[in-house]
Amino acid sequence: MKTLLSVLLLIAFATPALAEHPVNLEQRVRNLERQMNRLSQRVVELEYANGGGSGGNYPMPAFEANCMLIDSGYGKTFLGTGFTKIDAEFNARKACNTAVNATYCTGSNALLRCDDTSTRSSIRSVCLVTDSGYGKVFRGEGLTQVAAEAKARQSCQQSVNATYCSGSNVKAQCDSQF
DSSP: OHHHHHHHHIIIIIOHHHHHOHHHHHHHHHHHHHHHHHHHHHHHHHHHHTTSTTTOOOOOOOOOEEEEEEOTTTOOEEEEEESSHHHHHHHHHHHHHHHSOGGGGSSTTSEEEEOOTTOOOOSEEEEEEEOTTTOOEEEEEESSHHHHHHHHHHHHHHHSOTHHHHSTTOOEEEEEEO
16 A cells, blocks of 8 residues: 555656646557557568578568559549559559549549559668659658659649649659668
């Protein structure tokens, strides 16, 4: 009983910042959890890239197929992921259909690009997109080039009008990290 009371007093008086701001503590914990998840994923990727580390038999990390769809009406970018190319395409079209009129998500004017799931040569890809209206540069990162480009275009579209981020004159510059 004394130890419980001493712990409560210690929390109440020795660390007033934690007692006064539980929201900040929760945010810190969530940030630390996210950072730990990123580090864990990176360790798995590095172990796989190095052939399993110290003689371990590590399976290949789960690979997700990615499809990027740019609608023909507004030029918005949608990213779909799945375990197969068909799933990824379906998820990209589904996201497009919920955001804009479905007619803009199909047909020859809607641009659909998917990963080549037969090869995976890098750990991570990074893409830059410069919008055609203001010349701002936006960055996207993903496990594949399609995912990284889609995230860069989505980042651009959150800042400026989507038409500045997806025209034929807006090319993505991408590079892979090994």
